[in-house]
Amino acid sequence: MSKGYTVLPIRLVSPPQLADTAAVHHLYLKRHSTTQRDPTLVDIANRSLFIVNLPFGANFESFKRFFGEISTGAIIEGVHVSSPEIDLTKLTSEMKNNTALEFGEKKEQEKFILPLNTALVTFLDTSGVDLALQSVRKLASSKRLARWPVAVSTGSKRYSSLLEETVLESEGLAERVAHDMELFAAKELDDL
């Protein structure tokens, strides 16, 4: 235990190219706490685990499978992985209400600013967190290693789809742009 964190070693699946090495990853987990006053945020914090040192592919799907495996009954509502973001809308607009439009439909969770290499895993209810934490502690003290599921595509599929996904369908795009511009115009009008 470090600073209230539970250190949970987990087993990574060895890719065939590295057959002879068995790698172990270490998750650092603890119950999330917040200094925020907003009751919604306090509620989210109470239902969340703060996780430090993320393994590859840390997303909703992999955490769901992982906790499904080690702690049946602890159901995940959402995962918020830290990512370095700068809101250029906020910084470039001189309007009063200057949050981003297109990317403005933020989930409440994302209002937490997370440090690098960390994630917030939110469970359906507080008992979910308790259950999960209990299982984690039990597992950490046992010799058994849980397996980390990678739920993202890898290899050529990963990179060719990354390239393919850069293509935007013109019709959908045109509609969205038109919509956003209308919204922006309305907001500008509003601001006057």
Next chain:
Amino acid sequence: EQAPQSKRTKPQLAAQDVQIAREAAELFKSNIFKMEIDELLNELRLKESHVELVERVLHRLHDVIRQVPETGDLTLAEAEEKFVKGKHGSTSIPFPDPKPSSNINYKFKYLSPEDISLVGSFGLKTGVQRPGKMVVDVALTMPQSLLQPKDYLNYRAIYKRAFYLAHLASHLTSLCKKNRLPVKLSYEFLNGDVLCPCLKIEPINPEKKHEEDLIFTRTKISIRILVGFEFGIFEGKKLLPDRNCIRVQQEHKSEDLPPTPLYNSSVLTSCTFSYYLKYLYTNKKSAEAFRDAAVLGKVWLAQHGFKSHIQDGGFGHFEFAILMAALLQGGGENGNKILLHGFSSYQLFKGTIKYLATQDLCHDGYLSFTSLIGDHNSIYKKEGFNVPTIFDKNTKLNILWKMSRSSYEALKKQAQEALRLLNDVVKDRFRDIFILNSTDSNFNFDLSLSLPVDRSLEGTLSFGSLEKIQLLTFENFLTNKIFKLVHRALGDRISEAVVSVESGASASWSLQRRKPSDDSKTSTVHIGLYLNPQEADKRVTRGPALDDKVEGERFASFWQSRAQVRKFKDGTIQYSCLWSPPPDVPVIVNILQYVFQLHLSSELSDALEYSSKSFTKLLPKSSVSLPPATLFQNLKNSFDALAQLTLDMDLPLRVKSVSPASTQLRNASIIPAVPYAIGNPDFFNDVVIQLETSVKWPDELYALENTKTAFLLKIHENLQGHDGYRSYVTRPLDSVPYNKAITQLRILTPQGYGFSFKILTERDETLYLRAVENGEEKQKTELQKVYISFQQHYIASVKHHRTVNRLMTRYPALSGTVRLFKHWLDSQLLLSHFSEPLIELIALKPFVDASPYPTPNGPEVGFLRILQFLSLWNWREDPLVLDFSDQTEDVTSEYSDRLSLQTFQLINNNFQIMRKQDPSGLNVQFFVGSRDDLSGKLWSSYVHVAMATRLTALSKAAVGLLKNQTGKLIEESVLKLLFTPALEDYDFVIRVKTEDNSTSSGCLATTKKETFKNLVNVLSEFPETPKEVESARDPTVEYTKELNKVYENSIIFSSNRYSGPNAGENVITGLYNPVVVQGEKKFKVGLDFNFKPSGEGKVLFNNDAVLNEIITMGGDLVKGFESK
């Protein structure tokens, strides 16, 4: 009336101002120069202790020489007999070829020398410490009684001297031992003059030392004993360069024998050893700075490969000093003094260089002077002798007799370059002039050729007895013949040719042998060419007009079957030759092959090797059999059509400009622009569109981007109406960070090319600057990055493109050079770590600022000079400042856009300020300032310091490897090594195998031997969907990018950007950041690396987990993994 007058006076005033500014700058510069000169001269001064030791050695040697016994008159047979078995082994008499015949009627004799004196630079006290050994010359004068006034004829004096030297040598061997002077003796030709053997005395460290032994090995000084004749013993007039002094039998007695200038000069030189020392000594006394200027001359000459030795151009310290002395007595066309006695060493040096650079001493005229002390009769005379000439009326010697026309041209060119540098008022050129060495032919010539010539070919090449007396050696004969042939054959295709011949013979040889041993039986002709880029590659050699009968016949007899009469487009009818060399063979090489076959021998022609041969094999070949220039031009045409289409479009706002910013459109991409090559990473050409000014742009970044997208969609709609054009919008993977709303319009043209349009508005910059201003303190660094990235993507890239594109026209070799350099970087896995503009700017250095070389006119030499520059660039202390203006422009011209001293200093100041904040160059290593970027760091920010250091280290290693090739053409194996990555330097290597995209990237795989050109599918259409187009690129590149992003602080990943030439094979290498991966760290939230617990509150880098992740991420792409 008024207006024109003021127009006329204005430039005059400006010119005057510039002149004043220039003088001030020059004064300032010469002050700095003076300090640098003083420092250099101090560094070069011989060690006092060494000088003292050598002086003791010389005294002892003097005594030893005086002990050599005298002989009586000996016949040739007796003389030879005497040395067959001496006390200490046999000694041979170093008779030159031809050996004296047995029927000669004169006698040989040794009498103690009339005079023993120190000559050369040690005698003049201008000796300096240089790499390699220093030589002290001691001249012995044969007593007058040993020679007859007629002995200048038919080698007589030369033979007598040979005996004299042999006698001296045989006795010195034993006498030196007896007198405790441990030395080794051997013969050597004085400055390569085969008529003048001398005695080389080198110190040795004897096995059994005696306490009185005078050992001087540590001084690294050797002594040379020259044997000369009394000054004035032969009548100078008889030995003038146009006289014959070797009488040989010839078939037609009526014909005059040809002059023997080399022989005559050699004899005269032997009469003047100590005479010229006195002359120079007097000059040294009369001009205070003479000594220092002579040393500067010596250093400058050595850095450019010039020495008194025939093989080193025949112009060294002695010739420089004599020229300087002559110029102190006059030298102008009216006998006016070129140098004044009160000049500083800088002024004396510069004046002499200027004279060499501007006065033609070969064709247009020559310098006539007299070494008679007190006689100031030095004058430049018009009409030269077509041989380099500085003529001493007193001794009748042409001081430049050892120079060939070829070496004279080379010297003149170097002097012109030095003068240009000395006149530079902006940059300090001290280093370029005196410190940088430009003697390596591989780094020097645009094209180097070598031709091994078997000496058995003497007969075939008609080196007969008459040629022998004129030119003395087969090597001189070859130099002469080939120089003339090359000039005649290449004409204005070259700006200069340097021909030198290297015999296999050793420089010095044992006393037991008459002449140097030579087992190789081959001499190698080295031809170094400076090309004239406008003419070099022309397929037609134009001769005289049809009606010029005389010249026409000359032309036809030279070119023989190749000569034909052709009518040209402009209506002229001319004699001409047409060349159609095989692919990859330069026209020049093709011409020389033909001419050598015709005028030398077909055997020789086949043996001709040239430098670019192995280089051309290196660059990836395009799968379309068109030359790169044509492919690039086709792309340009496609762009021009699209640009016009766009400008004509009916859009809510008119398109103001369509500006390219793409490596392919500026001829700087590794793979030339092959149509439909969607797998080529450079396939899409970036284009920045600007629309007419509008006040309606949204005042917020994402909304602005959305508006731009709407415009791109309008262009997209417009293109639908044009046959063959296809387009779609994408979200760029590499663009301004955090701005996720940026889109670009991909356009595929009917010609098979791809373009990426993005829009720049007049609001963008304001908004990005606003973001920097509004950002919180901790975001500032990131936001500055965002701003720089915006600049790079939208504004600077267009400016950079314009500049490079313009320079591509000025420097025809630039395109090939840049492509070769990028290919080298990629083969060394470095390309992806540097921005393309930075790479191109570095590649421009040897072009816009070529010193100490001339501007490169071949891609190979351009590439090698980049490597050399990089290997020497201490980027922690020195900025690179580039001036893109035309260097030939007069800086004082009002219209000149050359970098002013003020701008230059401003850029320098920016560098100093930057380095103060970042002394070890962690953030910015390669500072490249120019008029385009005064900050100097626009393209070099955020490079890994480890990669910058690696680039320097690799170029050092490469140059080191190439230095071993000095004096010969670079071997193919060495070149291959240069382009092989040193994988063992990395911590681990991931072998990646992707689909073979060599076809889709438009190039032929160079690694697969079985690739035949006819088996490559030439691409002729685009795939159906945009997604297929986008995903045709090598996924390894994206994989590597992701790895670098995820492990930003702990590991640096490198891979080939162009895997096409490797048939889809690629590697990714990893280099750990030791600061992160080694040792324990304190646990805290926000650590940006994968860790594992290690003791209370401590963590360690979790290498196993990281490697597991890396390989998992790569999935099926990874074929193998190796780690240290």
